[in-house]
Amino acid sequence: MRKAPLVAVALALMAGMLAAHHLHSLSPSFWLILSGIGGLLAGLTFKLLHNKQLPTFLGLLLLISGIGGLLMRIDDPQYNPQHWTNNCPEKIYLAVKATETPLPRERSYRVKAKVIAVDNHPRCGDITLYLRKDSTAATVQRGDQLLLHGYPDTQKGSIYITSDHYIVTHRDSTSLRARIEHIRMALLHRMQQGPLERKYAGIAEAMTLGWRGDIDPKMNVLFRDSGIMHLLCVSGLHVGLLAALIGALFFWAGKARRGRVLRGTAQLIALWGFTLLTGFAPSTVRAALMFSLFVISNILARRTSSLNLLAAAAIIMLAVKPMLLFDVGWQLSFAAVAGILLAQPVIQAFHNRVWQMATVSTAATIATLPIVASTFHRLPLYFLIANIIIVPLAGILLCLSLFYLAIPCPLTAWPVKLLLQFTETVTGWVTTLPHAVVENIVLSPWAMAAVIIGVILLLVAPRRILHTS
Numbered sequence: 106m107r108k109a110p111l112v113a114v115a116l117a118l119m120a121g122m123l124a125a126h127h128l129h130s131l132s133p134s135f136w137l138i139l140s141g142i143g144g145l146l147a148g149l150t151f152k153l154l155h156n157k158q159l160p161t162f163l164g165l166l167l168l169i170s171g172i173g174g175l176l177m178r179i180d181d182p183q184y185n186p187q188h189w190t191n192n193c194p195e196k197i198y199l200a201v202k203a204t205e206t207p208l209p210r211e212r213s214y215r216v217k218a219k220v221i222a223v224d225n226h227p228r229c230g231d232i233t234l235y236l237r238k239d240s241t242a243a244t245v246q247r248g249d250q251l252l253l254h255g256y257p258d259t260q261k262g263s264i265y266i267t268s269d270h271y272i273v274t275h276r277d278s279t280s281l282r283a284r285i286e287h288i289r290m291a292l293l294h295r296m297q298q299g300p301l302e303r304k305y306a307g308i309a310e311a312m313t314l315g316w317r318g319d320i321d322p323k324m325n326v327l328f329r330d331s332g333i334m335h336l337l338c339v340s341g342l343h344v345g346l347l348a349a350l351i352g353a354l355f356f357w358a359g360k361a362r363r364g365r366v367l368r369g370t371a372q373l374i375a376l377w378g379f380t381l382l383t384g385f386a387p388s389t390v391r392a393a394l395m396f397s398l399f400v401i402s403n404i405l406a407r408r409t410s411s412l413n414l415l416a417a418a419a420i421i422m423l424a425v426k427p428m429l430l431f432d433v434g435w436q437l438s439f440a441a442v443a444g445i446l447l448a449q450p451v452i453q454a455f456h457n458r459v460w461q462m463a464t465v466s467t468a469a470t471i472a473t474l475p476i477v478a479s480t481f482h483r484l485p486l487y488f489l490i491a492n493i494i495i496v497p498l499a500g501i502l503l504c505l506s507l508f509y510l511a512i513p514c515p516l517t518a519w520p521v522k523l524l525l526q527f528t529e530t531v532t533g534w535v536t537t538l539p540h541a542v543v544e545n546i547v548l549s550p551w552a553m554a555a556v557i558i559g560v561i562l563l564l565v566a567p568r569r570i571l572h573t574s
Contacts, residue, residue, distance in 0.1 A: 111416035117166040118423060121173025122430050126181055133184075136174035143167030173427070180427040182230055189220040189228040190259040198224050199253040199264070200274070201232060205384065206247045206286060209318045210235075213265070214242045221250070233263040241268040247286045248277030285381045289314055292510060299513030305525040308337065309506040315339040315383035327532040330542050332470065332488025333495050339383045340438060344376060344392035346500060348400070351375045362406070369400040376400075387422070387429060388438035394418035395442075411446050415439065436476050444472020447564040466492035471563055475548075475556045483544045491535045495528055502528075 125136060147164030182188040189199070200222040207214035216234040221227070234253070236242035245251070253271040257264040277283045293316055296306055304321035311317050317337065328334045351372045358364030380393040398414045419439055422429055429435045448468035470488050478484060485491075502524045509517040535541065548556065 109410040109412035109416060111413045111420065113162075113166060114169050115416040115419045115423075117169040118173040118420060119430060121170035121175075122177040122423065122427050124170075125174035125177035126431075129183075131174070133175060133178045136171045136178060138171075140168050140171030140175065143169070143171055173423075176424065177427045177430075182428075185229070187228055188230040189223050189232065189257075190230060190262065193223065193257065193259050196254075196256050199232070199255075199257070201234070201251050201253065203234075203245060203247050203249045203251065204231075206290065207236065207242060207245050209238070213238050214245070216245060218251070231262065232257070233261075235263060235265040236271070237265075237267045239268050245273065246276065246283070248280060248283040249273050250275040250277075282381070285378075289316075289382050289384075295513050296510055299509065299518060300515050301509060301513070301518040301521060305522050308525055309509055309521055311337040312339070312343070312503050313383075313506045313510045315386055315389065324529065327529060327536060330485055331491040331495075331532040331535040332485035333491050333528075333532065335437075335441070335469070336495070336499050338388050338434075338438075339386060340388040341392040341395075341442065343383075343503060344379070344389065344396055346503060347375055347379055348372050348396050362404075365404045365406075369404040372400050373397055387432055387435040390422065391418050391435070391438045391442070394421060411449075412443070415442055415446060433476065433480050437473050440472045440476055441469040444468040444470075444560075444564055447472075466496055468564065471560055474560055475553060478546045478556065479548055479553060482546045483542055484546060485542050487535045487538055487541055491532060494531050498524060498528070 121136070121139075125131065143164050143166070145164075147161050147168060150160035150164055178184050182190055185191070199220060201218040201220050203216050203218045205217045207216045213235040216236060218232050218234055220230050220232050234251075236245065250273070251271050252274050253264065253266050255264050255266045255270050278287075293310060293314055296310055296314075297319070299306065301309065303319070304324050307319035307321050308324060310319055315338075320337065328337060352368060355364075355368040355371055358368045376393045376396055380389050383389055395411075395414045395418050398409075398417055402409050402414075422435070445465055445468045448464065451464055451468075467489060470492075474484070502521070505517070505521045505524065509521050511517075
């Protein structure tokens with residue numbers, strides 16, 4: 106905690122948010138009063154007590170918890186009378202704005218959107234649209250405003266709609282997000298028109314542009330059941346390679362303050378441009394935030410703990426959007442990185458790079474175990490084998506996919522296909538091993554608590570042992 110005090114702050118913030126979400130009887134004024142008590146306690150103990158460090162710290166944590174609860178009560182749909190799901194009629198007119206490009210599914214396009222109005226009354230909140238697959242749905246773009254008429258599912262926050270029950274009322278073509286999305290779709294079209302076989306092109310598109318709409322179902326199952334699904338998420342690997350590439354290009358800037366500022370500025374512009382280009386997914390934002398904070402600390406010549414950077418990224422994201430706490434992608438991203446960072450001493454103890462990679466994958470998988478088990482009710486048992494073989498090649502595959510993105514031709518397609526054929530062979534073999542996947546996992550709250558405690562002990566205990574030795 107001394108090296109990474111923001112970890113305690115992040116945990117206190119999340120504790121307050123969880124309590125506010127589940128304890129319906131507590132009003133916003135309760136969390137406001139709790140914040141005041143915490144702030145008063147911290148101030149008084151800091152001013153009056155001689156041994157003031159622990160009481161002041163506890164008071165600050167109480168203050169942060171109260172702020173977390175207050176933020177959650179403001180953002181949580183169940184407490185917001187203006188949220189579209191509250192007192193919603195069975196059949197309604199909905200005015201919405203698409204916040205992402207339609208993602209093709211088997212029979213529909215999935216579009217995430219923000220609600221503007223319900224039956225001409227201003228409303229707020231997120232909704233998932235399922236537009237029946239036809240030529241009209243294919244023209245919908247991010248930023249478009251639509252008027253819908255149908256029967257929404259308020260429990261799932263979604264609505265299925267056919268082309269004769271919605272119209273596009275406004276098309277956004279001038280905002281920065283719209284222009285970046287236009288570039289993303291143009292690059293995607295270039296890849297789709299290239300010579301790379303469709304099932305392999307879908308993997309390359311996911312790794313470079315964060316576009317998962319063209320992933321072949323069989324390849325998706327192979328990646329999922331072999332435990333390497335994380336490679337299809339644009340996250341730390343991609344952002345880290347980009348930051349390293351920009352840093353290498355600016356080698357001439359030197360290590361003086363002016364050079365650090367120039368190199369850091371270029372890295373920040375590239376990181377956030379890439380984050381916007383790949384769809385602003387929680388895992389990408391987390392990675393970009395962490396690297397941004399690292400770049401800023403490097404510019405200021407300040408050293409800080411990686412756990413501190415991770416906690417700072419969590420605090421920033423949750424302060425902006427508290428409901429991200431319940432987003433599975435956000436949970437998996439932060440849990441995986443936290444597991445890797447907690448197991449860092451064990452990882453560094455291995456001098457062999459292959460075993461280091463195995464340790465990284467093991468730490469990430471152990472850390473995400475409770476989330477995977479409770480959300481997907483399944484767990485791949487041979488994830489370590491697939492990760493040892495495939496993960497070391499992921500950086501090469503990403504670089505080759507970026508070359509193919511820039512110049513989609515047979516010369517750039519061939520090495521991508523070769524690596525993905527190898528990946529397909531390995532994952533196919535892993536998934537045929539006995540009991541490759543444990544399915545139908547159901548954990549009670551007490552069992553889940555025991556699993557979480559066990560995960561924490563598995564990740565922290567080796568750190569303690571190495572530290573004492």
